[in-house]
Amino acid sequence: MLTFRKKNMNKIILLLITLLLLNCKSEQLKGEENNFAIAIHGGAGTILKQNMTPEQESEYRNTLEKAIRTGHDVLKNGGTSLEAVQKAIIVMEDSPLFNAGKGAVFTNEGKNELDASIMDGKTLKAGAVAGVTVVKNPIVLAYTIMEKSPHVMLTNKGAEAFAKEQGLEIVDPSYFYTEKAFKALEKVKNKEKEKDSKFGTVGCVALDKYGNLAAGTSTGGMTNKKWNRVGDSPIIGAGTYANNKTCAVSSTGWGEFFIRATVAHDISAMMEYKKLKVNQATKEAINKVANLGGDGGVIAIDKKGNISFDFNTAGMYRASIDKSGKLYIGMYKE
Numbered sequence: 191m192l193t194f195r196k197k198n199m200n201k202i203i204l205l206l207i208t209l210l211l212l213n214c215k216s217e218q219l220k221g222e223e224n225n226f227a228i229a230i231h232g233g234a235g236t237i238l239k240q241n242m243t244p245e246q247e248s249e250y251r252n253t254l255e256k257a258i259r260t261g262h263d264v265l266k267n268g269g270t271s272l273e274a275v276q277k278a279i280i281v282m283e284d285s286p287l288f289n290a291g292k293g294a295v296f297t298n299e300g301k302n303e304l305d306a307s308i309m310d311g312k313t314l315k316a317g318a319v320a321g322v323t324v325v326k327n328p329i330v331l332a333y334t335i336m337e338k339s340p341h342v343m344l345t346n347k348g349a350e351a352f353a354k355e356q357g358l359e360i361v362d363p364s365y366f367y368t369e370k371a372f373k374a375l376e377k378v379k380n381k382e383k384e385k386d387s388k389f390g391t392v393g394c395v396a397l398d399k400y401g402n403l404a405a406g407t408s409t410g411g412m413t414n415k416k417w418n419r420v421g422d423s424p425i426i427g428a429g430t431y432a433n434n435k436t437c438a439v440s441s442t443g444w445g446e447f448f449i450r451a452t453v454a455h456d457i458s459a460m461m462e463y464k465k466l467k468v469n470q471a472t473k474e475a476i477n478k479v480a481n482l483g484g485d486g487g488v489i490a491i492d493k494k495g496n497i498s499f500d501f502n503t504a505g506m507y508r509a510s511i512d513k514s515g516k517l518y519i520g521m522y523k524e
């Protein structure tokens with residue numbers, strides 16, 4: 191009696207294992223068929239496990255997962271990489287966790303001045319905005335500048351007037367206030383910190399089902415910035431670049447160095463002219479930034495959907511869903 195039961199039990203277990211393996215195989219096959227992929231970052235800087243509570247860590251993880259899944263769903267449903275980039279970035283702009291949109295850092299005068307840019311790898315069209323104070327989602331404004339104006343970049347009051355004309359969502363400047371960002375300004379001003387050691391810009395790169403690449407970046411800039419300082423994030427070729435021939439890139443870090451090293455375009459150029467692979471090109475670009483004395487990170491995706499993350503800071507908030515549908519979320523060095 192007992193051996194009979196045991197035998198049956200063994201059969202059932204065997205059947206279950208077979209079913210499980212078959213399921214994995216079909217998931218894998220499904221994954222192999224995908225020709226789209228996406229990656230995001232939520233800024234690079236002094237992101238150390240020992241400085242994070244488990245609650246903070248899961249807050250970041252959850253928001254990164256929400257953003258990457260939002261972008262990925264767009265691609266899965268046949269949307270374009272430009273749409274996916276915007277949708278993923280909007281999730282992070284609307285979160286107080288990141289230095290973009292709600293949660294943006296403060297200028298020396300106690301204001302929030304936002305920068306963003308977006309680029310279409312298919313047409314090499316681009317849109318960028320710098321120094322806006324009332325536009326809820328600067329990434330949408332960058333996209334609207336690309337699509338609805340004859341220009342690539344608009345700044346300050348003019349950009350805000352254009353946003354209003356185009357019916358974009360306008361908020362009171364107080365919307366961007368968060369205690370965390372305000373305290374960071376006080377710390378830097380009181381010289382408790384030389385510079386902002388945790389950046390928090392957001393960015394996204396994506397490859398859609400149609401083989402088109404896109405990249406976007408959005409930021410509040412750097413804490414305590416003065417004189418309408420503008421960093422790399424809205425500069426095409428520094429903070430953002432996309433070209434179907436090579437890759438799509440979004441940068442984050444100490445913007446002055448990223449401008450001087452023309453990081454985003456340099457990665458594309460190294461792939462085009464030196465035939466480097468995407469991960470080799472991102473590594474070399476970050477080395478160039480480091481050699482100048484700067485720090486930060488990049489995310490890039492090539493025309494085949496290969497994803498690369500690179501940074502010379504302690505950490506970088508990041509996530510991806512690759513062509514096989516595999517989700518990855520990271521914060522620290524591995």
Ligand code: ASP
Pocket residue numbers: 233234289388389390391409410411412420421422423441442443444445446
């Ligand atoms: N790159 C941004 C800037 O310099 C800051 C950041 O990435 O956090 O404005």
